[in-house]
Amino acid sequence: MAAPSFSGTSWGCLILVLLLYWAHVCLGVPDPHVRARLMQEEASRRTGGRVLLTESEQKLSERLHKLKEQEIAGPQFPPMMHFFEAQPFIQRSPIFSLLQRMPKGAALHVHDFSLVSVDWLVKNVTYRPYCYICFTKDQSVRFLFSAQQPLPRPQCSTWTLLETLRAKVGNVTDLDNSLIGNLTLFTADPGAAYPSQDMVWKKFEQTFIVTLGLVTYAPVFKEYFYRGLQELYMDNVMYLELRALLPKTYELDGSMHDRFWSLRTYQEVSRQFVADHPDFLGTRIIFTVHRGLNDSQVKEAVKMAISMQKTYPEVMAGFDLVGREDSGRSLWYFREALSLPVDLGITLPYFFHAGETDLQGTEVDGNLLDALLFNTSRIGHGFALPHHPVAKELSRKMGVAIEICPISNQVLKLVSDLRNHPAAVLMSEGHPLVISSDDPAVFGATGLSYDFYEVFVGIGGMSSNLGTLKELAINSLRYSSLSPQQKEEALALWQKKWDKFVVENSQ
Known part of the structure; x- marks a missing residue:
């Protein structure tokens, strides 16, 4: 919109x-x-x-x-608390209960290795046969499925079958909780555990390395994605655009599948899910690589994205760079690689992370403007946008929506009290926005309802109303990468769900 x-x-x-x-x-x-x-x-x-x-x-x-007035007047106001501490209060909120039932449209900013709750990953995947574990010198773990004893890895203990380890330990629950702790940032005292952005980002990126060995096992890769779609569907989300690294996946005998196999598998699993749930609209993939790569490596990745888009145009949406902006390379550094599609006369949509920083005047602080100059379709996070009036005006004129992920911004220490989130300024101006969850599993969340709650109750305050929620849900489909015809069909289906939701909850 x-x-x-x-x-x-x-x-x-x-x-x-x-x-x-x-x-x-x-x-x-x-x-x-x-x-x-x-x-x-x-x-x-x-x-x-x-x-x-x-x-x-x-x-x-x-x-x-009225419910919001009661929430604000209550003894604990969740948006001003860290999400890890606020979550139990949010779960008891009647507003949250309503938001869970509300048709939310699309999730447009979610990453592949944080799509599924870690409880499912530990209690389901790690209990499968042939699942090995090793313990690293930096107090972390690695997983690998193998038909035989895996070869040793540097900085890692001898590989042990989890089945054998569980048989030896006295308390399986404690072991499982320890594994969950390696896959999530959740802690009872986040302030003490993560005193700085450097500390929380170190643990944040470590969780993805831990997840890698589980999720890239080919049979799990398929089931994990299907489960992720189930969790979104149960939260009344009807469409997904997934930021995906498209990693190589492996079989039990160690044989490998390439990135095209991963992309094709996403398409096949999504089609199966739609066949099982006809009111779900499907999935498109935004291929991502880490911004810590050099220009030549990103150029090869852009070439790969062009090839994937040509081969699988229905599922391949575009390209993005991921990773911490403050410690990565700027978009301008990659200008030669990112200019490649135009040089070849090819259209490759971009969906750049930009402005996920609270540092002004740095090299990466220019990413917002550069993302727009490279004609990005949407901007991921855009936390710093209110500090850049030219970029803000340009994004509005170009109709480039900002993907707001409030819980992510809080957990990764860009803002502590969500009433002070910069999106409050953007909402007051009617700037194009969509709400998403970034890495819900790592934060101990699922779907979009938690982020919608923080936006509606905290960032929007008493000024937000049902019209706010309605526009944000519609935005998620209007600013998606679906074709114009698909958008109209999606909006028609969403409207039916919305009307039913309103009738059932307005009495």
Whole structure:
């Protein structure tokens, strides 16, 4: 949904109202009618401010407003707490319960190795035959499925069958909880565990290395993705655009499959899920590589993305660079590689992470503007966007939506109190936004409901209403990489789900 524009007439009316207002201010007699007009104008510019609600929608919006008043007045207000501490309070919230039932459209910013809850990964996958484990010198673990004893790895203990280890230990629950702790950032005291961004990012990236050996086992790779779609579907998400490294996968005998196999498998599993759940719209893949690579390596990755898009145009959506921006290379560093599609006369959509930083004036702080200059389709995170008025104006004019992932931004220590999240400014201006969850499994979350809660209750505050939620859900489909016809079909299906949700919850 494009951001609302203001015609010359509306601007003229606003200027007239402002002149009248200041005239009254100078006289020391503010006009309450002028004040009301100004407040109405400001409200109309917010996300959802121009969404017309039906009678049933207005009833539900009023109900949500009362619930939010109670939530804000309560002894614990979750958005001002770290998510790990706030999660139990969120789960008890009647607003959260409503949001879980709400049709949320699409998840447009989720990463491949954090799609499925780690409980399922540990209690299901690690209990399968031939699952080996080794313990590293830096207090971590590695997994590998193998028909025979794996070869030793540097900095790792002797490989042991998990089945054998579980038979030896006295408390399997403690072992499983320890494994879960290696796959997630969750801790009872996040402030003490992660005193800096460097510390939390080190553990964050470590979790993906641990997950790698489990998820890249070919049979698990398929089941893991199907399970991920199930978890999204259970949270009333109807479409996914997955940021995926498309890693090489392996079989029990050690034979390997290439990236094309991984992409094809995503397509096949997604088709099977749609066949099993006809009201789910499917999946498209955004191929990603780490921004720690050099220019020649990224150039090869771009060539690979072009080849994948040519071979699998239905499922291949585009390309992105992932990893911590503050310690990685800037988009401008990769300008030769990223210019390759244009040089070849080929269109390769980009979906760049940019602005996931709280450091102003650094080289990577220019990523927002460079992402737009490279014609990105959306911007991942965009946390720093309010500090860049030119980039903000340009993204609005270009219709480039910002993928807001509030829980990720908080856990990775960009913001502590989500009432202070920069997206509050973007929402007040009606900037194009979509809500997503980034790496939900690593944060101990599932689906999109937790992030919608933080946006609706914390970032949006008392100004957000059902119109806000409706516009954000519609945005997720309008700003997706689906074709225009697919978007219209998706919106029609979503509208039916939305109308049913409103009727069932507005009484």
